[in-house]
Amino acid sequence: MTHIHRFPASSKAASTNPLKMSAPLGGALAFLGMDRSLPLFHGSQGCTAFGMVLLVRHFREAIPLQTTAMNQVSTILGGYENLEEALKTIYERNKPSLIGVCTTGVTETKGEDLEGHLKTFRMRNPDLNDLNLVFVSTPDFNGGFEDGYAAVVQGIVESFAEPAEQRVKGQVNILAGCHLTPGDVEEIRDIVEGFGLTPIIVPDLSLSMSGRQPTEFTATSLGGTTVDQVRSMGASEVTLVLGEQMRRAAAALELKTDVPSLFFDRLTGLEASDRFVKALAEISGRPVPARLRRQRESLVDGMLDGHFFLTRKKMVVALEPDHLFTVTSYLQDLGVDVVAAVAPQQAAVLEKVKAGTVMVGDHSDVEAMAKGCDLIVSNSHGRMGAAHAGVPLYRMGLPMFDRLGSGLVVTVGYRGSRDLLFALANIFLAAETDHDSHHGNQSHEHGHDGCCGGSGHGGGREGGSCGCTGA
């Protein structure tokens, strides 16, 4: 890359086809990785409904999420009463083991005193002493999805982690950023356990969001990390920090428990996976399992087979910041020319992102920069822009509502890296070998607004998707 343009943000007044999602929504997702928990938005009910629908469409799972149902009057007078009533109602009805409170734009504009609220609640409700509560400030007008998620992880750690007298041999903490899918978390657990280590993963979406079949219908998350596990994090040998967004939570944990941290900015790609595996071998003092060695070979082989189709391909990537860093870095590992990297909001990791243009923007910016490119990598909301730009879309990130299994896609470790490489290379291999494929004659196949599916077609639900690529 000879020159890199860095625009801190798009200068438009109207965000058009936003990439950004709100902070409380990210916060809710983090809470869902805790066992039998119920996230609660302190705000008006609409925010909750929208957030819930988005997560339901992505994960195809019931999403527990509640609201303090602020109305105009309570908004002006202050929302403590609504908050208290909500907490009590939820406790009575659902008996969750944790209620996670996220503020919203509505309650933050009024400037409610969260800490004070928590104190008041504890004072007035001594009978609910055993109810675990975490209050996190996540204003809609500040930051985005990743920030909310990170703030909640920090809040969980600060609320429950305790220092321990003794270390438990082989116990490791993992702080997992929101760039990791439930499938990724599962893969990471497998890799870590392969070394005989016992991980405590915060949050652990793999236990709650990867298609569980409950025997009873519950209004809380179906699984995840328990509060007791978080309490025992102080006894771990080390904390593995996955993603730049987890740095603050990691610092908070280290401050409370003195457990040293090891930082990994990404786990996708050969060298990135090597670093992780080497670290695990050192921590555990065990040799690298044969299965991982085979997987590494398979990734190397895949890189050799796949590079033909990816070299110098021009791509635009638009994802949440850590995910953006992960994917653009891996693409560059593979010889791809990343023309532009677009993030929904500012983040420290953007400093490290390499691309022709790095900017904070929306899907309309992606569309503009993707003209003449070979591929866009973004979430399902990118389908309209991709269709307009005439560039295929490979779906990653959230929301991904027009593909099945979006929560289970694995792109970490040797195996996940290989699968991602194959998926991307196959798009181009297919285009080269299959001349009758409809990408060759987009104009008439994509009759209705660039849509290649009818109304019954998942991707063509609203007639705007080039639903031809993607997981």
Next chain:
Amino acid sequence: MLADKIQEVFNEPGCGVNQAKTTKERKKGCSKPLKPGAAAGGCAYDGAMIALQPIADVAHLVHGPIACLGNSWDNRGTRSSGSQLYRTGFTTDLSELDIVHGGEKKLYKAIKEIVQQHNPPAVFVYQTCVPAMIGDDIEAVCKYAAKKLGVPVIPVNAPGFVGSKNLGNKLAGETLLDHVIGTREPEVSTPNDVCIIGEYNLAGELWLAKPLMDEIGIRIQSCISGDGRYNEIAAAHRARVTMVVCSQALINVGRKMEERWGIPYFEGSFYGVTDMSDTLRTMATMLVQRGADPAMLNRAEAVIAREEAAVSKRLERYKPRFTGKRVLLFTGGVKSWSMVTALEEAGLTIVGSSTKKSTKEDKEKLKKRKGEEFHMWDDLKPKEMYRMLRDSEADIMLSGGRSQFISLKAKVPWLDVNQERHHAYAGYDGIVNLCEEIDKTLSNPIWRQVRLPAPWE
């Protein structure tokens, strides 16, 4: 001012629920105050957006922080036969700084950008909670922008916290009455023109009814708002007859159009064979009463006879397959009555239905017809729904996406009949589509397999 508007829609005399209430009760409004920690559902802004966004050639700009649009855009299956501008998500994405300084300047700039780039016939600006709290006067900004830019800029003042989705629908209707309907004259006007209110063209449903109307000679002058166009809706006051799609949501528009321009309205539905026929018949009759060629009536009867015969023949196929099959219907109430009729026509047994938004009268009607055993719920708890399904009190559940996992986790067939559905269920063809989907789902071999325990258990 907004408070007055809200009071006004609460007092709506056309509303069936209201007719049964005392003045004092009416004042309190439609929704009970929500219970914190146990509330679900959209906000007023959500409702306003649902009602207006299907106007396809308009730019819909949401004034607020990212929560209101960023989490919600691109999630509805309403279709347009032309312009796709309605699907573009526009928001001012207010930041902390905007909130400190007020969002009005940014809003104006955003409107200007949109007008310059997309040249829409109008811009709709949606107020949300946060700018309402800091006192952004969107009405003033819209007025100023309209004057400066020479395009109608319509303020939709329905910030989420004023109430429910349903209230938002009504406020959207008021917006159209205040700012849009009656502001243009139509290019063509015929005695056969109808205006349809409360039809959103989900999955292209309007297009299942339209060919039949064309055949009868009924012209859709405007639809509020499915596949709608700004200029058509602005000229809706020249329609001869209004059809309010049987829901409480936009009744205020139908009634006020009658009051202001003398256009009679009726409540009709495109769901189910009987309702569909009644609708076509009523439309034709009313048009003829208002001066359309009486031959229209014969054409309508001919089409109805033909379609009814065809549909009953097509439904025969399903009857033996559906005998003894029980349906749990949970649609949020809007369409419950017409859906019940429709499904029974196909031989299904309905074991229960939600009546959340039905009127007292509706409930009586339902009781009388279905007997006392029939379950009606104002509000059924997910746990109870799950139990019913698990204990196989029903063979299939029809509902909106929100409860889909209650059914699927109980390993009971489920079909989407709400907003996000992919199939069109309106009209005669629609009812066949619906039966086909139910049959496909019910007869899928997966149900037996997924209920098997693991062999080692």
